[in-house]
Amino acid sequence: MDLQLERFSHIHFDDLTHTYTIDGKKIPGVSSTIARYKPEFNREYWLTRKAEELGVTEEELSQTWDYLRDSACEKGKYTHSFIETSLLREAWDKPPVEVVQRYLDSCTDESLACEVVMGNALLCGTTDNIALRNGELIIKDWKTNKRFRRDSPYYFKAPFDYIPNCEFWIYAIQLNLYRVLLDLPVSKLEVVWFHEHGWEEIELPIMHREMRIIFEDLNRLQ
Numbered sequence: 001m002d003l004q005l006e007r008f009s010h011i012h013f014d015d016l017t018h019t020y021t022i023d024g025k026k027i028p029g030v031s032s033t034i035a036r037y038k039p040e041f042n043r044e045y046w047l048t049r050k051a052e053e054l055g056v057t058e059e060e061l062s063q064t065w066d067y068l069r070d071s072a073c074e075k076g077k078y079t080h081s082f083i084e085t086s087l088l089r090e091a092w093d094k095p096p097v098e099v100v101q102r103y104l105d106s107c108t109d110e111s112l113a114c115e116v117v118m119g120n121a122l123l124c125g126t127t128d129n130i131a132l133r134n135g136e137l138i139i140k141d142w143k144t145n146k147r148f149r150r151d152s153p154y155y156f157k158a159p160f161d162y163i164p165n166c167e168f169w170i171y172a173i174q175l176n177l178y179r180v181l182l183d184l185p186v187s188k189l190e191v192v193w194f195h196e197h198g199w200e201e202i203e204l205p206i207m208h209r210e211m212r213i214i215f216e217d218l219n220r221l222q
Contacts, residue, residue, distance in 0.1 A: 008118045020124035030125035087111045118181045122218040127178040136187035143193045172204040
């Protein structure tokens with residue numbers, strides 16, 4: 001299947017700053033766009049509260065949080081690199097990620113493209129993988145979160161204040177934005193979550209109303 005990815009060749013992605021530009025103009029990314037609808041995390045409040053609960057200083061807890069964040073980021077980057085290298089059948093001279101290798105050995109999907117930068121004048125993003133399964137086009141994303149919640153007592157901000165602020169729905173919005181940007185007949189959106197016990201393939205819902213609202217907002221911000 002021809003994905004016609006050359007139509008996105010004019011988009012420049014800077015991996016260091018994680019920014020997208022078209023003809024020198026900075027274009028919002030998917031992650032920052034989703035963040036606009038999420039409630040702001042009050043780090044100082046939660047540092048004070050959790051430090052008291054755990055019996056540690058706020059400085060100690062802050063350092064722990066930073067370490068866990070950086071470690072998770074490095075783990076995610078390593079896993080993504082291993083998957084992309086494996087799917088492209090390139091040489092990998094580092095220790096493999098065993099759970100990922102088992103997944104790849106068992107997966108029968110036909111990988112069509114990896115790390116696809118795509119977008120338009122309103123929004124840009126990079127999806128991990130586009131694949132074919134039984135003739136159907138799938139957008140896939142790899143996740144290495146410690147947890148994968150499907151519900152939460154906390155919600156997105158209006159106009160999405162009916163959507164739980166948790167991994168399942170954050171990624172549902174993320175992959176739906178990729179679907180709109182790719183502008184091809186995508187049948188499924190799927191996250192593959194790698195965790196200490198193996199992996200889970202999680203299908204995400206197609207969201208039409210929410211996408212229309214987000215792109216209307218992006219148009220107003222132009």
